[in-house]
Amino acid sequence: MTGPPDACARPSRATALPPDERRQAIVDAVVPLLVEHGTQVTTRQIAEAAGVAEGTLFRVFDDKAALLHAAAHSLLDPVRTRQALAGLGEELTLEQMVHAVAEQQLRSMTRVMAVLMAVRGTGRPQGSGRPGPPAFVVESSRVLLEELTTLFGRYSDQLRVEPARAALALRALVFGSRQPWAQETDSLTSEEIATILLAGVRRA
The missing domain is CATH 1.10.357 (Tetracycline Repressor; domain 2)
Known part of the structure; x- marks a missing residue:
């Protein structure tokens, strides 16, 4: 018989998206943030909106500028x-x-x-x-x-x-x-x- 779950236990990590889907999820999250916050949007806000760790952004994109360029290309596709x-x-x-x-x-x-x-x-x-x-x-x-x-x-x-x-x-x-x-x-x-x-x- 198992006891109640530990209240301090971390939730299980969500299933990782395939690289292309993860990249697109990040790009899609950027656009509404830019409309709301303009150039002041932070990578932390982007990561939270995309449902990924902030460090993940920089494993997918070289830097914030590269992410913004990718968003522009995607939006104007x-x-x-x-x-x-x-x-x-x-x-x-x-x-x-x-x-x-x-x-x-x-x-x-x-x-x-x-x-x-x-x-x-x-x-x-x-x-x-x-x-x-x-x-x-x-x-x-x-x-x-x-x-x-x-x-x-x-x-x-x-x-x-x-x-x-x-x-x-x-x-x-x-x-x-x-x-x-x-x-x-x-x-x-x-x-x-x-x-x-x-x-x-x-x-x-």
């Missing part, structure tokens, strides 16, 4: 963009689609800006050293425009501009509403973006 927009059904009206995309992209842009500002704060080059944004940022933007153009193409008979121009306008409105230096009152809501965009691109 074109596969994520395609998957997010693929969930918008063809049964949506033009207005419903624009509103849904605007809301989705505003949330995404908030995360993207937080991560990219943190990466910039590391002082480590993000790309090849050439002027302009890193190649992975350019590719992510290209895929977003491509996917938005496809979405607007469903409603081409309702547009007075080419689908690609409507996609460009939507991206510009979202991007302009999520600049890191903007105050909350300076930002457009998804409803406002949809109203402004549709007033300009939809046939009368």
